[in-house]
Each structure stands twice: as structure tokens, then as C-alpha cells.
Amino acid sequence: MNRPIKNKAVFAQPTIHSFMVFPEDMNYAGTLFGGKVLAEMDKSAAKAARRLLYGTACDGAVTASLDKVDFVKPAHVGDFIELSAWITRLGRTSIEIKVHVIREDHEGNLEEICNGTFVFVSLKEGKPFPHNCELSANLN
Numbered sequence: 001m002n003r004p005i006k007n008k009a010v011f012a013q014p015t016i017h018s019f020m021v022f023p024e025d026m027n028y029a030g031t032l033f034g035g036k037v038l039a040e041m042d043k044s045a046a047k048a049a050r051r052l053l054y055g056t057a058c059d060g061a062v063t064a065s066l067d068k069v070d071f072v073k074p075a076h077v078g079d080f081i082e083l084s085a086w087i088t089r090l091g092r093t094s095i096e097i098k099v100h101v102i103r104e105d106h107e108g109n110l111e112e113i114c115n116g117t118f119v120f121v122s123l124k125e126g127k128p129f130p131h132n133c134e135l136s137a138n139l140n
């Protein structure tokens with residue numbers, strides 16, 4: 001088994017997650033249900049947190065909090081929804097992740113529909129455990 005990385009430097013690059021809007025994702029107003037968007041945002045943030053923790057001594061991360069979420073535009077059946085998750089701050093065990101949600105309509109128009117900030121906590125055996133990661137300057 002590989003030894004855990006002691007101090008992992010992380011570049012601030014986005015983690016991408018996407019899905020297409022299907023009829024079962026609608027609210028009764030005929031637009032994309034907010035709860036569906038929140039669940040997908042949580043998944044995209046979880047993906048970013050998991051990637052951060054590869055090679056560390058942690059064995060998982062959970063959502064600790066979700067900050068103010070703004071639903072700025074609706075989305076419709078057939079739209080592609082792309083979520084970008086950015087790690088914006090690292091504490092001892094906390095991982096702050098900003099998520100932007102973009103819709104792509106049938107003509108290829110792109111528009112932000114939602115954004116929010118999550119905090120995940122890194123764990124080992126179910127308890128908060130230091131991830132020993134730090135954010136590096138983005139070289140791009």
C-alpha cells in the first residue's frame with residue numbers, strides 16, 4: 001500500500017460534472033426542480049473533494065454545510081447542465097468548494113442558472129481527520 005502524502009499541493013482547477021434535463025426532473029411549473037439542482041451540486045462538490053483526497057490518509061468526506069444558493073435562471077427539458085466545482089479554501093479538515101451551474105439550451109446558448117458554496121469535511125473512520133492539503137497558485 002502507498003504511504004499517504006504528507007503535504008499535497010492542489011491547483012485550483014475546476015471539476016466538471018454534467019447531466020441532461022429529463023421530464024422527471026421538472027417541478028410543477030415546468031422548469032428544472034431546485035432540489036434536483038442541489039443534489040447535482042452536492043455530487044459535483046463531492047467529486048472535487050474526493051479528488052483532493054486521493055493519496056491522503058483520509059478515507060472520505062461529507063457535506064458539512066451549504067451556503068446561500070441563488071437560482072438565477074430556469075432550465076428546461078433537453079438542456080445540458082454543466083456544473084463546475086472549484087476548491088476555494090482549505091482548513092485543517094474543511095474543504096470549501098464553490099459550484100457554478102451553467103445551462104446549454106437547444107441552440108447552444110450558455111447561461112448561469114445557479115451557484116453556491118459547500119463545505120466538506122475530510123474524514124478517517126467516520127471522524128474529522130486532517131487532509132494535509134494546501135492550495136497552490138493556479139499556473140494557467
Ligand SMILES: CC(C)(COP(=O)(O)OP(=O)(O)OC[C@H]1O[C@@H](n2cnc3c(N)ncnc32)[C@H](O)[C@@H]1OP(=O)(O)O)[C@@H](O)C(=O)NCCC(=O)NCCS
Binds near residue numbers: 062090092093119127
Ligand atoms: C461534518 C461533521 C463530520 C463535523 O464533525 P464535528 O465533530 O462537528 O467537527 P469539528 O467541530 O471537529 O470540525 C471539523 C471541521 O469541520 C468544520 N465544520 C464543522 N461543522 C461545520 C459547518 N456546519 N459548516 C462549516 N464548517 C463546519 C469546522 O470548522 C472544522 O474545520 P477545520 O478542521 O478546517 O478547522 C459532522 O457534523 C457530521 O458528521 N455531520 C453530518 C454530515 C453528513 O452526513 N452529511 C451528509 C448530508 S446529511
